[in-house]
Amino acid sequence: MERVGIVGLPNAGKSSFFNFLTDNDVPAESFPFCTIEPNVGVLVVPDERVKILAKNEGSKKVVHPFVEIVDIAGLVKGASKGEGLGNQFLDHISKVDVIAHVVRVFESKTVSHPYQSVDPKRDIEIVETELILKDLETIQKRLEKRVKVARTGDRDAKREVELLEALQEFLSQGNRASKFPRRDEFEENLIRSLFLLTDKPQIFVFNVDELDEEKKKLIEDAIKDREEEYIIINVKLEEELKSLPEDEAELFRAEYNLPGNKKKEFFEKILKLLDLVRFLTATQNEARSWTIKRGATAYEAAGLIHSDIQKGFIKAEVIPFERYLEYGSFKKAREAGAVEAHGKDYVVREGDVIHFLFRA
Ligand SMILES: Nc1ncnc2c1ncn2[C@@H]1O[C@H](COP(=O)(O)OP(=O)(O)OP(=O)(O)O)[C@@H](O)[C@H]1O
Numbered sequence: 001m002e003r004v005g006i007v008g009l010p011n012a013g014k015s016s017f018f019n020f021l022t023d024n025d026v027p028a029e030s031f032p033f034c035t036i037e038p039n040v041g042v043l044v045v046p047d048e049r050v051k052i053l054a055k056n057e058g059s060k061k062v063v064h065p066f067v068e069i070v071d072i073a074g075l076v077k078g079a080s081k082g083e084g085l086g087n088q089f090l091d092h093i094s095k096v097d098v099i100a101h102v103v104r105v106f107e108s109k110t111v112s113h114p115y116q117s118v119d120p121k122r123d124i125e126i127v128e129t130e131l132i133l134k135d136l137e138t139i140q141k142r143l144e145k146r147v148k149v150a151r152t153g154d155r156d157a158k159r160e161v162e163l164l165e166a167l168q169e170f171l172s173q174g175n176r177a178s179k180f181p182r183r184d185e186f187e188e189n190l191i192r193s194l195f196l197l198t199d200k201p202q203i204f205v206f207n208v209d210e211l212d213e214e215k216k217k218l219i220e221d222a223i224k225d226r227e228e229e230y231i232i233i234n235v236k237l238e239e240e241l242k243s244l245p246e247d248e249a250e251l252f253r254a255e256y257n258l259p260g261n262k263k264k265e266f267f268e269k270i271l272k273l274l275d276l277v278r279f280l281t282a283t284q285n286e287a288r289s290w291t292i293k294r295g296a297t298a299y300e301a302a303g304l305i306h307s308d309i310q311k312g313f314i315k316a317e318v319i320p321f322e323r324y325l326e327y328g329s330f331k332k333a334r335e336a337g338a339v340e341a342h343g344k345d346y347v348v349r350e351g352d353v354i355h356f357l358f359r360a
Pocket residue numbers: 008009010011012013014015016017027028029030031032033034035073074075106107108111207208209233234235236237
């Protein structure tokens with residue numbers, strides 16, 4: 001399962017964001033470092049299509065797509081050297097697939113700011129610098145090992161050393177590893193094997209009170225020259241609106257100039273960052289919406305569901321959801337010849353309704 005790690009300065013609203021996204025209740029208090037152990041929860045975002053599928057096919061259960069969310073304690077300047085709660089948190093981040101970077105853009109007299117003022121651009125740079133420093137440490141460690149091997153005349157190790165040094169130089173200039181160009185698979189694999197924090201896809205979560213012109217300007221300045229995804233949200237408000245029906249919540253959001261379902265927006269951006277698509281399956285037992293890497297084959301999709309389905313794979317019967325709707329059931333669609341049979345190599349597309357045939 002894909003994991004999203006929440007990072008940011010203390011009191012940026014990370015735990016509140018975590019609580020909003022997931023159904024776990026973890027303490028969100030207005031003092032720094034209230035989060036000590038990383039909290040893990042699940043973000044489930046309803047896929048309306050699977051409800052329709054369940055109804056048409058008579059499935060007992062509905063399973064929506066989800067990703068894992070990890071709440072990581074606040075980073076401060078010097079975290080890479082063990083300041084604040086330091087290194088252990090940076091280690092937690094290395095295990096996630098995407099970083100959600102919560103940035104404070106809200107004013108508050110009661111919630112202290114570790115650097116006293118609302119300044120998203122500065123705060124992003126502080127966090128990013130710590131992540132880069134941690135990556136430099138990782139690169140340095142690897143370098144030390146490989147230099148020894150390179151001295152023995154090992155050609156791969158020599159190549160590695162050259163690449164690591166170039167990467168080191170690149171990061172030292174304040175660049176994220178994700179921006180480092182890779183010339184071939186060797187370089188791609190080597191860099192991937194380092195699990196660098198700044199090589200992970202990132203989404204900013206600008207946590208505002210309300211979206212007025214001043215806040216808009218602050219956010220624009222902070223993301224200028226960056227190509228990263230972001231959402232703008234009042235995390236505290238959304239946490240409070242969590243139990244309200246969507247239409248009522250929307251009325252409140254309008255007052256803050258922050259319309260739209262933020263959970264859905266966040267989830268869709270995560271899917272995009274991770275390059276995931278959703279496909280649907282339905283049996284008597286359950287209808288389910290699955291996420292899988294774009295480009296994955298029917299064979300891989302089968303494996304995601306169950307190793308037996310993959311092992312005994314015969315064929316995948318596929319119909320795009322939009323077309324499925326025209327027929328109202330898989331059976332009718334099949335009878336009308338609208339379902340296509342595909343082999344193992346078929347590449348799964350967003351919204352495919354798939355029925356796997358396999359030898360038990
Ligand atoms: N948009 C907002 N407007 C006003 N207050 C907010 C907003 N977002 C969060 N807060 C408040 O800020 C305080 C700190 O939030 P939270 O505990 O989620 O921060 P955190 O980033 O998890 O901090 P830590 O690094 O200490 O774990 C809470 O009291 C929360 O209610």
